Amino acid sequence: MTPPAEHIAVVGAGAAGLATAIFTRELNPARTVILLDGAARPGAKILVSGGSRCNVTNTEVTADDYWGGKRTIIRRVLRALPVPSTIAFFERIGVPLKEEGGGKLFPRSDRSRDVLDALLRAADDAGVTVSASTRVHAVTAGSGFTLQTSRGPTEAGAVVLATGGLSLPKTGSDGGGFGIAQSLGHSLVPPTPALAPLMLSNGFHASLSGVAHEAELTVWYDGRAAERLRGSLLWTHFGISGPAALDASRHVLRGHLQGRRTALSVSFVPGESFDAVDVRWTARAAARPRTSVRNALAEELPASVADALVAHAGIASATLLADFSRTDRRRLAHALTALPLSVTGSRGYDYAEATAGGVPLEEIDPSTMESRKCPSLFLVGEMLDVDGRIGGFNFQWAWSSGRAAAEGISRRR
Numbered sequence: 578m579t580p581p582a583e584h585i586a587v588v589g590a591g592a593a594g595l596a597t598a599i600f601t602r603e604l605n606p607a608r609t610v611i612l613l614d615g616a617a618r619p620g621a622k623i624l625v626s627g628g629s630r631c632n633v634t635n636t637e638v639t640a641d642d643y644w645g646g647k648r649t650i651i652r653r654v655l656r657a658l659p660v661p662s663t664i665a666f667f668e669r670i671g672v673p674l675k676e677e678g679g680g681k682l683f684p685r686s687d688r689s690r691d692v693l694d695a696l697l698r699a700a701d702d703a704g705v706t707v708s709a710s711t712r713v714h715a716v717t718a719g720s721g722f723t724l725q726t727s728r729g730p731t732e733a734g735a736v737v738l739a740t741g742g743l744s745l746p747k748t749g750s751d752g753g754g755f756g757i758a759q760s761l762g763h764s765l766v767p768p769t770p771a772l773a774p775l776m777l778s779n780g781f782h783a784s785l786s787g788v789a790h791e792a793e794l795t796v797w798y799d800g801r802a803a804e805r806l807r808g809s810l811l812w813t814h815f816g817i818s819g820p821a822a823l824d825a826s827r828h829v830l831r832g833h834l835q836g837r838r839t840a841l842s843v844s845f846v847p848g849e850s851f852d853a854v855d856v857r858w859t860a861r862a863a864a865r866p867r868t869s870v871r872n873a874l875a876e877e878l879p880a881s882v883a884d885a886l887v888a889h890a891g892i893a894s895a896t897l898l899a900d901f902s903r904t905d906r907r908r909l910a911h912a913l914t915a916l917p918l919s920v921t922g923s924r925g926y927d928y929a930e931a932t933a934g935g936v937p938l939e940e941i942d943p944s945t946m947e948s949r950k951c952p953s954l955f956l957v958g959e960m961l962d963v964d965g966r967i968g969g970f971n972f973q974w975a976w977s978s979g980r981a982a983a984e985g986i987s988r989r990r
């Protein structure tokens with residue numbers, strides 16, 4: 578029997594699947610929408626996000642906040658639900674947002690639970706049927722679609738894949754959706770963790786565990802600076818975390834994946850060149866010769882970082898600026914502006930907030946999210962080859978791609 582074309586199956590009830598289902602029903606109440614999720618309680622990732630506060634979006638979102646597929650395509654998808662519309666949508670479903678540093682927008686209540694509850698309530702109000710504990714094992718296309726699920730087969734006229742990537746697999750996002758997309762004709766940009774803490778081999782981090790400060794990380798490919806990521810850096814017992822390290826992780830891991838000669842360095846004086854630091858410390862030595870190098874450093878960096886840096890540069894910590902040799906000063910300037918960090922890997926998908934790689938953007942129509950490989954199949958959210966930097970950008974991608982798909986579905990005849 579041919580399934581009615583107006584019956585839509587959305588696979589995955591995370592941020593992108595929920596948004597797609599709600600907007601599809603709101604735009605076209607004549608369509609029935611079933612939202613299938615393998616987890617007993619969908620939306621687990623929304624609950625744990627943003628330290629259980631859910632950084633829903635950012636005041637300013639552009640294609641430059643994302644990596645992966647072409648920015649021109651990302652820009653078109655983002656246009657489907659710009660930030661003001663996202664804010665208005667959450668306000669409408671009972672989740673007013675408030676702004677924090679870096680333009681991050683959180684629910685005013687500071688509770689991710691409120692975001693998830695509001696989305697589930699909005700889905701219910703819109704008439705979406707949510708089917709939890711329903712894992713989709715396979716999808717086949719014919720005159721419609723047949724979905725093989727853990728509760729038996731079901732039919733649909735259109736299918737939306739919103740199964741996420743591989744990050745935090747215990748929430749149900751284990752990459753199974755990639756296999757389904759491939760079985761329907763799609764290819765896959767090989768995935769790696771993104772927004773993941775990095776493990777280091779050199780001992781520099783060991784004594785600094787728990788210390789955070791502003792820094793700039795540079796990712797080097799084949800001896801050339803490929804990316805510079807500025808923000809707070811957190812030293813841990815295994816290596817580095819915090820926004821700067823999380824943003825850098827996908828570049829390091831993509832470099833390794835692509836077999837490039839990849840290196841990472843940290844600047845403790847973001848924006849300052851080696852020469853500028855050298856000149857500044859020369860002037861400092863002239864102005865305050867009786868101050869020790871270590872104490873002068875501790876005026877601008879946490880004391881433990883100052884200790885680690887003088888030790889790394891091989892400078893006795895009691896050395897006075899008056900006795901600071903040109904060689905030592907230049908060695909310190911090098912350590913301050915480009916200390917090499919030896920990355921052994923990341924903490925993996927269990928700790929990654931996102932997935933880089935996924936279904937290539939060229940394989941979807943960005944104005945509708947419809948597959949160019951399989952008509953009436955739509956793909957949204959993190960399963961696509963897009964990953965945002967830290968700050969609410971990954972959720973915005975989920976909301977915008979969900980809206981674009983809903984508009985695409987409502988325009989189908």
Ligand SMILES: Cc1cc2nc3c(=O)[nH]c(=O)nc-3n(C[C@H](O)[C@H](O)[C@H](O)COP(=O)(O)OP(=O)(O)OC[C@H]3O[C@@H](n4cnc5c(N)ncnc54)[C@H](O)[C@@H]3O)c2cc1C
Nearest residue numbers: 589591592593615626627632713741749958959969971972
């Ligand atoms: C710890 C953590 C904190 C984060 N914090 C933030 C933040 O504050 N701000 C931000 O913007 N981003 C944040 N992110 C990233 C953000 O959560 C994701 O980018 C976003 O949730 C992706 O949404 P999605 O709907 O595409 O995929 P997911 O949220 O991964 O949802 C996919 C859903 O599909 C279901 N599923 C998978 N396969 C199948 C199948 N075969 N059959 C049925 N169901 C299936 C899964 O159970 C899951 O519910 C965070 C991520 C993590 C891990």
